[in-house]
Structures are given as C-alpha cells and as structure tokens.
C-alpha cells in the first residue's frame with residue numbers, strides 16, 4: 001500500500017533496497033534496514049528493534065552475517081561451491097515470521113531458503129540457528145552456483161544436512177540416527193530413493209519426510225566415508241556442471257545411485 005509523506009519515501013526506499021525481493025517481503029510496517037558482508041546482503045525488519053533494542057538487533061545482524069560467512073568459507077573450502085552473486089537474507093520480526101511462514105514449514109521454524117534465505121529474528125544466535133543458517137546457505141549456494149540445475153531432493157537436502165552437521169563438529173550419523181534408520185529399514189518404512197528424487201520432500205508425509213532427511217544425510221556421509229570429501233567434491237562439481245546426477249555417480253563412484261542406495265541399505269541391516 002502506498003502512503004503519502006515520509007512513510008511513503010521510506011517504503012520506496014525499502015522497495016529499492018530489496019531489489020529483486022518482492023513487496024510482500026516488507027516487514028510488519030513495511031520497513032527494512034540492510035547491511036552487507038562480503039557475500040551476503042542482510043535485510044532486517046526494523047520492528048525487531050522493538051523487542052531487542054537497536055543495539056541488540058545490530059549485534060544479532062552481525063552475528064548472523066558472521067555465521068553465514070563461515071558457512072560460505074566451509075562450503076567453498078570443502079566442495080569448491082560458491083554462488084555467483086551475493087545471497088539475500090531477510091531477518092523477520094518473530095511474530096511476522098510465524099504469521100507468514102511457520103505453518104508452512106513447521107519442521108524448520110528458524111528459517112528456510114526459497115530464492116532468499118528467510119530467518120526468524122531473535123536476540124542471540126542459538127545452536128539451532130547456527131545449524132539452520134549453515135543448512136539453508138547450502139541450498140542458496142547450490143542454487144546460486146548452478147541456477148539452471150534442479151537437484152534431486154536427496155542430494156540437495158543430504159548436502160545441507162551434512163554441512164549443518166559439520167557446523168557443530170558432527171561428521172557422522174549419531175548412534176540414535178543409525179538406530180532410527182535401521183529400525184525403519186527392518187520395517188520396510190525407509191522411503192526409496194525414487195520417492196526422494198523430486199525437487200523437495202514436501203509431498204511426503206511428516207514421518208516419511210523425517211526419514212528422507214535422515215537417509216539423505218546417510219547417503220552423503222556414506223559417500224564421504226567411501227570416497228572422501230574430494231570424491232564428493234568431484235561428484236557435486238560434475239552434477240552442477242551437467243545436471244546429470246546418474247552420469248556423475250557412474251563416473252565418480254563407478255556405481256549408479258540405485259547401487260549406492262542398496263549399499264547403504266546393506267550397511268543398515
């Protein structure tokens with residue numbers, strides 16, 4: 001809505017600053033401030049200052065950008081993947097975020113990526129938020145490095161889960177995760193790779209989606225154990241270059257993705 005006087009100018013400025021982000025990204029009263037780091041542009045709903053105070057919200061912004069720059073460095077270092085352009089990040093007032101998004105993405109209420117990284121604002125960076133930022137950055141970076149390539153969800157989510165784990169020093173599946181996967185495997189409840197190869201897990205029921213995330217993580221971890229991060233790096237580079245996951249698997253691992261899946265299933269028995 002266009003208003004007269006200074007609020008209109010502020011609104012216009014918001015639209016200019018947001019660039020490609022759409023008008024519905026405006027905050028509770030239509031105002032965003034922005035801040036840049038080397039590889040990110042962060043827009044923050046100024047309403048956040050109402051509960052955290054201006055100093056608190058600025059510190060929060062700085063912390064968010066610091067974590068995102070760490071995730072940039074790690075992904076570039078391990079996989080050599082870098083988005084071609086700075087990544088837009090929008091930090092929302094929590095009430096606005098919950099009202100707009102929480103019921104859509106109940107399984108990841110701290111933030112998500114869909115063209116832009118959207119984050120639920122806070123006063124401090126929790127471990128959950130660190131994990132979310134690293135996870136969502138992987139989606140943003142893969143998208144930004146090869147915008148024309150649509151990745152199967154198991155690869156996209158598996159990489160995001162793997163790097164989310166690295167962010168908190170976790171390189172392997174936990175004992176609990178192995179138990180869950182093993183049990184699901186025995187009951188025939190593990191979603192097959194074919195059901196995990198669409199663009200997202202959204203069509204899966206809640207429990208199937210949780211298992212799909214876990215199995216995707218297990219597949220990436222399996223590849224790293226077998227072929228090293230260097231093998232994973234070659235595989236991902238070829239997928240991003242050609243968009244052909246099957247051929248990249250055959251060339252890098254000498255196995256089809258179906259063979260990789262059955263090897264993983266064999267381990268879980």
Ligand SMILES: [Zn+2]
Pocket residue numbers: 135139156157160
């Ligand atoms: Zn994800």
